[in-house]
Amino acid sequence: MKYAISAIAIIVTIALASYFYVSGKEYLVELSEEELHQKFKESVPYKKNYLFVIDVFLKNPRLELLEENNRVKVGLDVTFNIIVNDQPFGGSLDVSGGVKYSNKNGGFYLDSPAIEQLDVTGVPPEYTDQASKYLEAAVKSYYEDRPIYVLSSFKSDEALAKMVLKSVEVKDKKLLLQLGL
Numbered sequence: 649m650k651y652a653i654s655a656i657a658i659i660v661t662i663a664l665a666s667y668f669y670v671s672g673k674e675y676l677v678e679l680s681e682e683e684l685h686q687k688f689k690e691s692v693p694y695k696k697n698y699l700f701v702i703d704v705f706l707k708n709p710r711l712e713l714l715e716e717n718n719r720v721k722v723g724l725d726v727t728f729n730i731i732v733n734d735q736p737f738g739g740s741l742d743v744s745g746g747v748k749y750s751n752k753n754g755g756f757y758l759d760s761p762a763i764e765q766l767d768v769t770g771v772p773p774e775y776t777d778q779a780s781k782y783l784e785a786a787v788k789s790y791y792e793d794r795p796i797y798v799l800s801s802f803k804s805d806e807a808l809a810k811m812v813l814k815s816v817e818v819k820d821k822k823l824l825l826q827l828g829l
Contacts (some may be wrong), residue, residue: 656811678824680821688796698782698785711796719746720818722742722744725740738768740765744764749816750795753798770784
C-alpha cells in the first residue's frame with residue numbers, strides 16, 4: 649500500500665512539474681514543406697472504386713504551402729481504369745485546403761479540399777462532368793481520413809505539440825505550430 653501511495657505521489661509531482669514548466673511558455677515547432685511532402689508521399693498510391701466499375705488511381709504526390717491564403721496545395725496524377733483508343737483516361741489534379749488538426753491522433757488534415765485545377769486527358773467531352781464528379785468524390789474521401797502529416801510521439805517537441813497545440817499557420821514555406829497552455 650505504501651508503494652502505491654508513493655507511486656501516485658511521484659506521478660502527481662511529475663505531472664504538476666510538467667504543467668508548471670510548460671505553463672505560460674510558448675513554443676514554436678516548424679515543419680518544412682519538404683518534411684510534409686515526404687510524409688504525404690507515404691500515403692500514395694491510392695485506389696478507389698465507384699459503382700463496382702470505375703477505378704480511380706491517385707499517384708505521384710506534390711505539395712506546396714501557400715502563405716498568401718494560409719492553405720496547403722497538393723497535387724496528384726490521376727488514372728482511371730477506363731480504356732479508350734488503347735489509352736487509360738488520366739491526367740493531373742491539384743487541390744487546396746486549409747489545415748485542421750486532430751488531437752486524437754496528432755494529425756493535420758486538409759480542411760474543405762477544393763479542386764483548383766483538373767486536367768484529364770483522353771476524356772471525351774460528354775464524360776468530362778462525370779469524370780469530375782468521381783474525382784471530386786475520390787479526393788474528398790481520400791483527404792477525410794488521410795492526414796498530410798502526423799506528429800511523432802517519439803520526438804519530444806512533437807509529442808508536446810500533441811498535448812498543447814494553440815494554432816497552425818503557413819509562413820515562409822513552413823507549417824508553424826504554436827504551442828502553449
